[in-house]
Amino acid sequence: MLNFLITPINQLLIFLYGLSGSNFGLAIIFLTVIIRLALVPITIPSLQSAKKLQALKPQLDRLKKKHTDKQKLQLAQLELYRQHKINPAAGCLPQVAQLFVLIALYQVFMNIVSGGQIDGQPINQRFLWLDLSQPDPFYILPVLAGLSQFVFSLMMRSGVESHLKAPKDKKQKQKE
Structure with a gap:
């Protein structure tokens, strides 16, 4: 289902594993940093939208006091958002993208840990004092x-x- 994400993440992890001197823990850390950097372009607008919403909080509180009817309150809030060019749903896109990436990462890690190999070679599943293939x-x-x-x-x-x-x-x- 998410092969369009799983395959590139798997290949990137294999590359980072080789680059890190066959250290699976470091490869995971590098992969995490790269994925976070890749998600920055969709995260920044979400943070900006959240900041704008926070700035509107006093006005939203006044609207709540003014309108007792929920439907009128929602309409007034939507009008306020429209005036300030804020999309309240803008914060959802990064969460959905992160969810898909998280599911793909889970699949990649499960495939590697269950097989115990990367490109036919046994992997070093130790990081510091931990065996990453075993429960902690x-x-x-x-x-x-x-x-x-x-x-x-x-x-x-x-x-x-x-x-x-x-x-x-x-x-x-x-x-x-």
């Missing part, structure tokens, strides 16, 4: 992934809060 008995990687996601979300939240707080501080200084 200590759950180190899931815990590290969860912690890094948590820290990243805290950093993003504090960045957004400071960004939102800055205009209020400027207004207060102007009043004084």
Whole structure:
């Protein structure tokens, strides 16, 4: 079904495996970076749209107070989006693209790990102290992934809060 993605990703992983000195873990890291860079062109417009939506939040809150009828509220919100040239569905495209890439990556990894070979050669499935073909008995990687996601979300939240707080501080200084 997703062979148009699976085949090139598989070939790229094979190339990166050879380039990294037959280190499967490094090949996966390089592949991840390349895929993230490839998804940047569709991610940037989504981030810009989210930023515009965040800037409209005060106006959207006023509309919610003004309109008690849900249908009128939706129409008013759509009109506001149209005036500011914002497509609220613009954030969906990167998520869908990432989902297809994630499914393709899963297929590539399952094919390689189950076969244990790349181009007929046995692969080195070790990275640092881990055997990437075996389940992690200590759950180190899931815990590290969860912690890094948590820290990243805290950093993003504090960045957004400071960004939102800055205009209020400027207004207060102007009043004084």
